[in-house]
Amino acid sequence: MKTVFLDLDGTLTDPKIGITKSFIHALEKLDLPTPHMDELEWVIGPSLMDSFTRMQVPDVQAAVDLYRDRYTSVGLFENSLYSGIISVLEQLQGTGYRMCLATAKPHAYARKITAHFGLAPFLEHEFGPELDGTRNNKGDLLAYALELTGIDPAQSVMVGDRHHDFDAARAVGMKAIAVTWGYGSTEEWATADVVCEVPQDLPDVIREILPL
Secondary structure, eight states, rough: OOOEEEEEEEETTEEEHHHHHHHHHHHHHTTTTOOOOGGGGGSSSOOOOHHHHTOOOSSSSHHHHHHHHHHHHHEEEEOEEEEHHHHHHHHHHHTEEEEEOOSSOHHHHHHHHHTTTTGGGGOSSEOOOOOOOOSSSSSHHHHHHHHHOOOGGGGGGHHHHHHHHHHHHHHHHHHHHHESSSOOHHHHHTTTTTTESSSSGGGHHHHHOOOO
């Protein structure tokens, strides 16, 4: 069976408010400079540890803990489905594709989001890092998913909005589709095998790159 691995943040849902406000909360609690939420769009996609490290936060683990204090109580559902996503998943399921989630968000949180927004019934497996950072690297996460399920990477495709998705797909021998409605850049999308500009086109793009 052909398998579609789907990113969550910036691909299926728009998590900007919850993620950026939780980052700001953590920085404020640590008495660090706090950018406007529009300046923090780049943190949507990478792991928390990587983002706080890039910000040169002195105590990265403290920042992660403070982020999660707000995110788990408030930010988790400050989120919305991109228009047309449920229809996309219905079409893919109806034509025989198997779908799995592959997200940099810890699976403990991701599963709550997919259940809340009605995505879970379409997903055969949901993969994300552990809360302790195990498999934060998306290439490691995809490799783990393939090993656990026995899925053939040559019969699979990764769909995401950031270079982490495309880098990970390439690392395991999988093709990648870049979606432009998330938080990537044209430079990032250029590293994918093909680009999809609107959700409504995604089923056709998948069929072209991974025909049944």
